Amino acid sequence: MTKADIVERIYEKARASKKDASEVVDAVFEMIKVRLERGEKVKLSGFGNFVVHEKRPRKGRNPQTGEEIVISGRRVLSFKASQVLKGTINSGRPISSGNELDGSGR
């Protein structure tokens, strides 16, 4: 699913034009990015939370050369699904035992 698919699925129900829907979808993701860029948390009730974590510098080792290096501090983004989303994902389709989900990205 891409942004275009999202627009297709929401514009009619919202009684918006496709163009407006598309622009609002773009704005939504851009606004979220701006907040995360500032290090803010973004909490989307019913969906999940995006949180920026600060990582302190730490010592690491190049596994190929064994050389010790300092891995600089950095910020990383994490997403935590809400209880609602966790429930939605697990409702409906039974969980098969073998390899499932062609969309699993693996």
Place this chain on the structure above:
Amino acid sequence: MTKRELIEEVVHARTDLPRREVEALVNGVFDTLSDALARGERIEIRGFGSFIVKRRNAREGLNPKTGQVVAVHAKRVAFFKAGKELKQRVDSRPVDGVAVDGVAVEATRKAEPARTRTPSRKPASATPEVARASYGMAAAGGEE
């Protein structure tokens, strides 16, 4: 920021659209994402990131309080991976804190406007041997 604040921000940015319409659109975005994940579909938002659903096998877990063995059922778990652009933007300002060797790194956090890019992350003198974890690329195997 909460979803409500996000909606407010879009309402202010798009005063030409009725609030009702904006609300329906923004809520529709996240409902659509949830539905897609419930179907096990992969979601890819350019410049933002991707969501995938992975399967977790059933396993035996322990109740940490009682030590009792409990069955944990198989389940699906949603994962988000930030896209390249978002990853860079989140990590664009220098991180303050203490370097590994104990040298304090200046707190430059709030001083800068959010949008500036900072190519060199820290004062070079504070952490001379700082390297991004570019394993593999740095493996200078047969260079000499």
